[in-house]
Amino acid sequence: xxxxxxxxxPLSVPEGAIASLNCTYSDRGSQSFFWYRQYSGKSPELIMSxxxxxxxxxxxxxxxxxxxxxxxxxxIRDSQPSDSATYLCAVTSTGGGNKLTFGTxxxxxxxx
Amino acid sequence: DAGVIQSPRHEVTEMGQEVTLRCKPxxxxxxxxxxxxxxxxxxxxxxxxxxxxxxxxxxxPEDRFSAKMPNASFxxxxxxxxxxxxxxxxxxxxxxxxxxWHEQFFGPGTRLTVL
Numbered sequence: 001x002x003x004x005x006x007x008x009x010p011l012s013v014p015e016g017a018i019a020s021l022n023c024t025y026s027d028r029g030s031q032s033f034f035w036y037r038q039y040s041g042k043s044p045e046l047i048m049s050x051x052x053x054x055x056x057x058x059x060x061x062x063x064x065x066x067x068x069x070x071x072x073x074x075x076i077r078d079s080q081p082s083d084s085a086t087y088l089c090a091v092t093s094t095g096g097g098n099k100l101t102f103g104t105x106x107x108x109x110x111x112x
Numbered sequence: 113d114a115g116v117i118q119s120p121r122h123e124v125t126e127m128g129q130e131v132t133l134r135c136k137p138x139x140x141x142x143x144x145x146x147x148x149x150x151x152x153x154x155x156x157x158x159x160x161x162x163x164x165x166x167x168x169x170x171x172x173p174e175d176r177f178s179a180k181m182p183n184a185s186f187x188x189x190x191x192x193x194x195x196x197x198x199x200x201x202x203x204x205x206x207x208x209x210x211x212x213w214h215e216q217f218f219g220p221g222t223r224l225t226v227l
Contacts, residue, residue: 032214034214034215042220043203043218043219043220043221044155044203044218045218046215046216046217049215088154088155092214098143098160098162098207098209098214098216099157099160099167099168100145100157100214100216101157102154102155102156102157103154104153104154104155105154105155
């Protein structure tokens with residue numbers, strides 16, 4: 001079983017719609033959760049972080065965390081073609097200090 | 113700030129040759145990470161350093177891989193001898209660790225092709 005699991009997609013949504021990206025993790029001791037965006041041929045860049053159960057909003061992005069279900073999600077409202085990218089979920093490891101484990105990513109396509 | 117710097121950006125080599133990838137972290141960051149990304153396996157952590165000391169090298173695939181950080185501003189990842197299955201994009205990242213905040217900043221990556 002992979003430590004961090006994501007649906008590889010592609011997830012296709014029309015422009016202006018809400019895109020919902022999901023991630024599950026296996027380490028119950030994980031404390032910090034991150035969403036990175038990676039455009040094709042580029043390096044990952046951090047877009048959201050969340051540490052407590054519930055929702056965290058930043059502009060068009062909302063991260064949701066449920067530690068009991070070991071589930072973290074990312075909602076993108078008013079999706080734009082520029083949001084088309086691969087979204088990587090990353091989780092810290094129990095006792096792992098600053099070590100992150102990444103999922104394989106979900107490819108998002110926002111269609112005109 | 114120039115961000116994380118990696119060189120070379122592209123490397124094409126033949127099987128059996130030695131390959132050295134280089135990284136300069138963001139000034140003041142005390143963590144440095146080496147990752148490998150492939151389509152099949154995604155982004156995998158190979159090794160990370162804290163204050164120039166290797167902390168976890170459990171992701172290093174085998175003895176052909178080695179990494180060093182002789183000072184706070186430079187690190188190398190060496191593959192000797194290289195094999196075609198080592199072809200991947202290698203990223204270096206750096207971060208501070210302040211409480212819960214562990215944002216890792218990635219370099220542009222080195223695309224390695226081993227023929």
